[in-house]
Amino acid sequence: MKLSLIIPCYNEQDNIFPxxxxxxxxxxxxxxxxxxxxxxxxxxxxxxxxSQKLKELYSxxxxxxxxxxxxxxxxxxxxxxxxxxxxxxxxxxxxxxxLQQRPEIVVEMVKHLLDNEDCDMVAAYxxxxxxxxxxxxxxxxxxKCINMTSETEFFQGASDFRTFRKRVADAILSLPEYYRxxxxxxxxxxxxxxxxxxxxEERHSGxxxxxxxxxxxxxxxxxIAFTTLPLKVATVSGFVIFLASIAYMIFVILxxxxxxxxxxxxxxxxVLILFLGGLQLLLLGVVxxxxxxxxxxxxxxxxxxxxxxLKAKKISYDEQDN
Ligand code: UDP
Ligand code: MG
Numbered sequence: 131m132k133l134s135l136i137i138p139c140y141n142e143q144d145n146i147f148p149x150x151x152x153x154x155x156x157x158x159x160x161x162x163x164x165x166x167x168x169x170x171x172x173x174x175x176x177x178x179x180x181s182q183k184l185k186e187l188y189s190x191x192x193x194x195x196x197x198x199x200x201x202x203x204x205x206x207x208x209x210x211x212x213x214x215x216x217x218x219x220x221x222x223x224x225x226x227x228x229l230q231q232r233p234e235i236v237v238e239m240v241k242h243l244l245d246n247e248d249c250d251m252v253a254a255y256x257x258x259x260x261x262x263x264x265x266x267x268x269x270x271x272x273x274k275c276i277n278m279t280s281e282t283e284f285f286q287g288a289s290d291f292r293t294f295r296k297r298v299a300d301a302i303l304s305l306p307e308y309y310r311x312x313x314x315x316x317x318x319x320x321x322x323x324x325x326x327x328x329x330x331e332e333r334h335s336g337x338x339x340x341x342x343x344x345x346x347x348x349x350x351x352x353x354i355a356f357t358t359l360p361l362k363v364a365t366v367s368g369f370v371i372f373l374a375s376i377a378y379m380i381f382v383i384l385x386x387x388x389x390x391x392x393x394x395x396x397x398x399x400x401v402l403i404l405f406l407g408g409l410q411l412l413l414l415g416v417v418x419x420x421x422x423x424x425x426x427x428x429x430x431x432x433x434x435x436x437x438x439x440l441k442a443k444k445i446s447y448d449e450q451d452n
Pocket of ligand 1 (some may be wrong): 137138139140141142174203204205206209225226227228230337338339340
């Protein structure tokens with residue numbers, strides 16, 4: 131059996147070799163059923179020396195290392211997709227390059243899949259996270275919202291750090307969407323998933339590429355990709371306000387008929403104009419977000435562009451000295 135590792139890399143120059151060494155070391159414990167291994171590094175448009183480091187690694191271990199170079203930074207989602215397209219293993223693992231996710235856990239995942247025929251995917255999740263209270267609160271809100279409204283169940287804390295069978299990889303590849311939100315895709319495709327608790331380590335080197343703004347954008351992408359609730363909110367609130375306006379119109383007309391001309395009312399008019407104007411713009415924005423995504427998807431652009439691909443050369447894993 132073959133195991134494919136997918137490793138998205140963005141500015142990870144000082145992590146490439148430590149990652150490879152830690153993995154080679156941990157994989158000595160891999161069950162013997164795993165006869166061959168491929169490590170697909172996706173260089174997601176790094177501006178540092180990641181590309182050079184990867185090429186050095188490739189020239190030392192050409193039988194296990196494959197490199198996919200992007201033409202620019204397309205994001206981790208795109209990198210994972212490219213990795214899945216290139217992976218040929220019976221088992222596929224997605225793992226970060228920064229050693230926050232220990233390769234020893236991959237061994238555990240593989241063992242679990244081998245021991246449990248009916249399990250298709252092992253997903254690592256963090257029970258505790260070292261993150262700010264605010265971010266943690268926002269994440270909780272996000273999961274509450276999306277689980278209430280989406281047909282698919284999102285498991286809080288589950289990461290992209292997963293090992294799954296080929297059929298799961300094929301299922302993910304069958305989704306052609308441009309805006310890829312892998313947490314949603316993993317839930318949407320179904321399959322028997324075992325959630326394995328793990329503790330993320332500190333980053334080996336470099337810093338995280340996430341910022342509050344990126345998180346916000348990512349959460350928004352997720353909500354828009356996996357629920358149409360914002361559109362429903364737009365419709366329902368539009369309808370409620372429409373009914374309220376009719377009631378108020380009747381009230382104003384009756385007042386005019388019964389009590390005669392009434393000049394004051396400036397405040398009411400200004401408040402109503404502001405309220406309705408604001409609401410309309412907001413709802414237009416919501417609709418616009420969906421239209422924009424439909425537009426981009428309609429253009430059928432590729433999710434990423436490959437600049438160069440270096441494929442692992444075919445030598446049996448047993449001949450490799452690690
Ligand atoms: N990554 C990537 N493209 C990006 C951002 C990140 O391929 O645009 C990779 C990065 O090199 C790492 C993984 O995705 O291997 C996770 O990124 P990071 O460590 O910044 O995220 P965190 O661990 O903080 O969630
Ligand atoms: Mg990280």
